[in-house]
Amino acid sequence: MxxxxxxxxxxxxxxxxxxxxxxxxxxxxxxxxxxxxxxxxxxxxxxxxxxxxxxxxxxxxxxxxxxxxxxxxxxxxxxxxxxxxxxxxxxxxxxxxxxRSIDQAIGLAESLNTLSEEDRVWVLGWVTDMCAKLAAVTEGKK
Incomplete structure (x- = not known):
């Protein structure tokens, strides 16, 4: 249908x-x-x-x-x-x-490649935290 x-x-x-x-x-x-x-x-x-x-x-x-x-x-x-x-x-x-999330992930990976390892770790942690917070907010709206 x-x-x-x-x-x-x-x-x-x-x-x-x-x-x-x-x-x-x-x-x-x-x-x-x-x-x-x-x-x-x-x-x-x-x-x-x-x-x-x-x-x-x-x-x-x-x-x-x-x-x-x-x-x-x-x-x-x-x-x-x-x-x-x-x-x-x-x-x-x-x-x-x-x-599409896969295309956005590829773009994000390309941006991360321009950073030092230390900065990549920091950005990854920040993005992971933000995703968890946004998921919780979205779940709370349901």
Whole structure:
């Protein structure tokens, strides 16, 4: 049985490893915003302007602005171009847009790799404590 969605909800059906998943327009919009934030972060880290990036991939500056705001989800070929310009793996941009815990864990692990062992231990302890506290709060709301 399929879940019920409010009238007018756009549903996209996506296959993933042989399984069907429904993606609402809202989820797609959230994904676009997270991808956009990742693109803006990469562009700023490399001291590029939107105009420079647009010129490199042959689009208007407004297109880059729309990507970064999450107003438009970049097509796959544009994401590949952007990953090459920013010198990052394509999956890093896609993972940044993901709400899946495994993708977020990979991103967190990459951030932890930049720290000393002592700092990693401290951060891991802090994250573990925060997760336990948030889980308790969530459980209390049920």
């Amino acid at each position: 399929l879940p019920e969605f409010p009238h007018g909800t756009t549903i996209h059906v996506v296959t993933h490893h042989g399984m069907w998943n429904m993606v609402t327009a809202r989820q797609e919009g959230q994904f676009a915003k997270r991808i956009g934030m990742a693109l803006a972060k990469q562009r700023i880290a490399r001291n590029f302007t939107q105009e420079q990036v647009a010129a490199l991939i042959g689009v208007e500056q407004e297109t880059i602005s729309r990507f970064e705001r999450g107003a438009t989800l970049p097509p796959l070929l544009r994401l590949i171009d952007l990953a090459e310009i920013f010198d990052v793996p394509l999956d890093a941009l896609v993972r940044a847009g993901s709400a």
